Amino acid sequence: MAVLMKPRFQPPFTAKAVVIDLDGTLIDTAGDLAAAANRMLQELGRPTVELPIIRGFIGNGVKELVRRTLRLTEEPSDDMVNEAFAIYMAHYKNHLHDTSRPYPGVQETVEALRREGRVLGCITNKRDELTQPLLKALGLHHYFQIILSGDTLPKRKPDPMPLLHASHVLGIAAEDMLLVGDSRNDTEAAFGAGVPVVCVTYGYNGDQDVRELNPDAVIDEFADLSNLLA
Numbered sequence: 001m002a003v004l005m006k007p008r009f010q011p012p013f014t015a016k017a018v019v020i021d022l023d024g025t026l027i028d029t030a031g032d033l034a035a036a037a038n039r040m041l042q043e044l045g046r047p048t049v050e051l052p053i054i055r056g057f058i059g060n061g062v063k064e065l066v067r068r069t070l071r072l073t074e075e076p077s078d079d080m081v082n083e084a085f086a087i088y089m090a091h092y093k094n095h096l097h098d099t100s101r102p103y104p105g106v107q108e109t110v111e112a113l114r115r116e117g118r119v120l121g122c123i124t125n126k127r128d129e130l131t132q133p134l135l136k137a138l139g140l141h142h143y144f145q146i147i148l149s150g151d152t153l154p155k156r157k158p159d160p161m162p163l164l165h166a167s168h169v170l171g172i173a174a175e176d177m178l179l180v181g182d183s184r185n186d187t188e189a190a191f192g193a194g195v196p197v198v199c200v201t202y203g204y205n206g207d208q209d210v211r212e213l214n215p216d217a218v219i220d221e222f223a224d225l226s227n228l229l230a
């Protein structure tokens with residue numbers, strides 16, 4: 001039986017545009033996301049949880065993180081999720097960067113990519129009202145020519161729509177782009193859009209080793225990206 005294989009890409013990548021995931025790839029946000037989750041649980045009179053548990057809930061936006069956190073106690077109704085989400089957001093919006101910081105090497109590397117004339121984008125499932133102030137506060141915002149959040153377009157990762165939209169807006173073919181991410185949402189989006197994808201090993205992909213996602217390359221540190229580019 002013929003097996004359909006996705007077209008494979010290999011380093012060095014052309015990477016005229018480098019589009020980068022936010023949570024778990026650019027910025028280590030787990031501490032602030034977990035603090036807001038615990039604040040919400042306290043207000044709801046529920047037991048708090050350890051950071052590694054919340055880490056495993058990151059990647060599909062804050063609302064899904066809230067739903068997954070509530071499920072630790074019981075399957076929540078939509079009304080319950082909405083109520084908890086409001087509590088979560090009231091806290092998280094004001095504590096976006098208490099402890100969240102860019103991962104080591106991020107600042108230097110994005111600067112170098114810009115100097116090389118590459119176009120940079122940020123594609124995240126985070127809501128735009130969170131993405132924009134967080135990137136600004138940590139001094140990363142101005143590096144990106146395009147920023148697509150989880151609620152910018154009708155569909156988000158793992159759908160290929162944000163990548164295809166970026167390709168269209170930037171006028172750069174999918175195969176000349178590169179996505180850098182930390183999770184299955186990123187690899188699936190890249191496969192669907194025909195964009196080469198590199199995974200970082202330090203991010204949020206639950207207990208799963210990112211190598212099992214079959215990315216085109218894997219890096220242990222963000223700065224290692226430079227070695228993979230043409």
Ligand SMILES: O=C(O)COP(=O)(O)O
Binds near residue numbers: 125
């Ligand atoms: O879960 C989120 O809020 C977003 O996650 P992402 O930046 O890794 O897409």
Ligand SMILES: [Mg+2]
Binds near residue numbers: 182183203
């Ligand atoms: Mg991520």
